[in-house]
Amino acid sequence: MDIQSIKQRFGIIGNSPLLNRAIDVAMQVANTDLSVLVLGESGVGKEFFPKIIHELSARKHNSYVAINCGAIPEGTIDSELFGHEKGSFTDAREARKGYFEEADKGTIFMDEVAELPLSTQVRLLRVLETGEFLKVGSSKAQKTNVRVVAATNVNVAEQIQLGKFREDLYYRLNAITIQVPSLKQRPEDIELLFRKFSADISEKYRIPPLQLTEEARQLLLSYPWPGNVRELKNVAEQITIVEKDRTLTAEALKRSLPNIETNRLPVLLGKNAPNGMSEREILYSVLFDMQKDIHQLKQAVSHLGGNRTESLEPEPYTILPSEPQMPPMQQMPVYPVSVPHAEIINEPIAVHEEDLSLEKREKKMIEQALAKYHGNRRKASAELGISERTIYRKIKEYNILVENQA
Numbered sequence: 001m002d003i004q005s006i007k008q009r010f011g012i013i014g015n016s017p018l019l020n021r022a023i024d025v026a027m028q029v030a031n032t033d034l035s036v037l038v039l040g041e042s043g044v045g046k047e048f049f050p051k052i053i054h055e056l057s058a059r060k061h062n063s064y065v066a067i068n069c070g071a072i073p074e075g076t077i078d079s080e081l082f083g084h085e086k087g088s089f090t091d092a093r094e095a096r097k098g099y100f101e102e103a104d105k106g107t108i109f110m111d112e113v114a115e116l117p118l119s120t121q122v123r124l125l126r127v128l129e130t131g132e133f134l135k136v137g138s139s140k141a142q143k144t145n146v147r148v149v150a151a152t153n154v155n156v157a158e159q160i161q162l163g164k165f166r167e168d169l170y171y172r173l174n175a176i177t178i179q180v181p182s183l184k185q186r187p188e189d190i191e192l193l194f195r196k197f198s199a200d201i202s203e204k205y206r207i208p209p210l211q212l213t214e215e216a217r218q219l220l221l222s223y224p225w226p227g228n229v230r231e232l233k234n235v236a237e238q239i240t241i242v243e244k245d246r247t248l249t250a251e252a253l254k255r256s257l258p259n260i261e262t263n264r265l266p267v268l269l270g271k272n273a274p275n276g277m278s279e280r281e282i283l284y285s286v287l288f289d290m291q292k293d294i295h296q297l298k299q300a301v302s303h304l305g306g307n308r309t310e311s312l313e314p315e316p317y318t319i320l321p322s323e324p325q326m327p328p329m330q331q332m333p334v335y336p337v338s339v340p341h342a343e344i345i346n347e348p349i350a351v352h353e354e355d356l357s358l359e360k361r362e363k364k365m366i367e368q369a370l371a372k373y374h375g376n377r378r379k380a381s382a383e384l385g386i387s388e389r390t391i392y393r394k395i396k397e398y399n400i401l402v403e404n405q406a
Helices: 003-010 017-029 048-055 077-082 118-130 156-161 167-173 187-205 214-222 228-242 250-255 266-272 279-304 358-372 377-384 388-398
Strands: 036-039 064-068 107-111 132-134 141-143 147-152 176-179
Touching: 003 017, 003 048, 017 048, 017 176, 036 048, 048 064, 048 107, 048 147, 077 118, 118 132, 118 147, 118 167, 156 167, 187 214, 187 228, 214 250, 358 377, 358 388, 377 388
Parallel strands: 036 147, 036 176, 064 107, 107 147
Antiparallel strands: 132 141
16 A cells, blocks of 8 residues: 555645655554554644554554543553452442553554553553553553554653653654655645645535635745644635635635734743744743843843943843753844933833842743633633643642632
């Protein structure tokens, strides 16, 4: 079976060399029992690759189980994965099989694997190394023969440095890596995907298909698509339904891209990060850039105050060895300010630098998101681009008071 046949079978659209490479790796590794780690941004379609691996393997006639590790509460995740014995905890009225027992001789897909608690990571490592697991409340080891395919959209190496992910588990999962490209890395597929999604919704509801103007096409290709294919599909379906004019203009397309110019929050930059940069690194870059702007402002104020000999160049700043080295950011220009008919007072003006603590800024953004949605953690986590498990942990870590929902 060739790559084109795989695309047709699983409904994968695109001709990008990077996409073809990812599919080819999945095909090559399918007939082995090696663990596979699928990497890629949210919304790129990572869920297709474990299905390809399972369907092309000798396990295809056995169970395929897909779980989202970030959606299972920490208190019950061990029971969900490995099962439990009757009476092992409150409400355990009967014994229950876990996913690893249900998927015996098959394949288990663990999405958002980096969200697993450390204690559960130890249990998973044992399964990968020995094929054995213990049910919650049991001392008897059970055997399972499961092929594990995991996926994540976070920088696992960074999580290891932060002590949130076990290095030995990473190497066990990472026997084979499949890197799924983002939509920005495959711009040649954007128009093709948009036309396919639009045509599907037109056919489903029996409405005339959309035609793109050249300006709309250029906007479609220049938009960064932080939500990747998932966002593109939502926009294509929405605009196909709501637009009465079947010729889509750039202005009409902009109405379906509300964040095209205003979405600049640092926490959201992680979804649209340059290749190889994590959300934490993006935040550091933004904070350092803000620091340079503050220094420029101080120098500009001093310049207006009569000290004409001082340079407007920002003061150098030091990056500690433990912090990631950032690529140079584009320096914002400082324009001379003319103040006509005003008397210049040669008195020092105090410029107070705002607190650049990453933790305080993170806490503030979480508080603002929770306040916006009246304490709804699900909506707040979606706004911030993090999982519900993460926002629960941050609320506890920062001792944030949450408004009770009605």
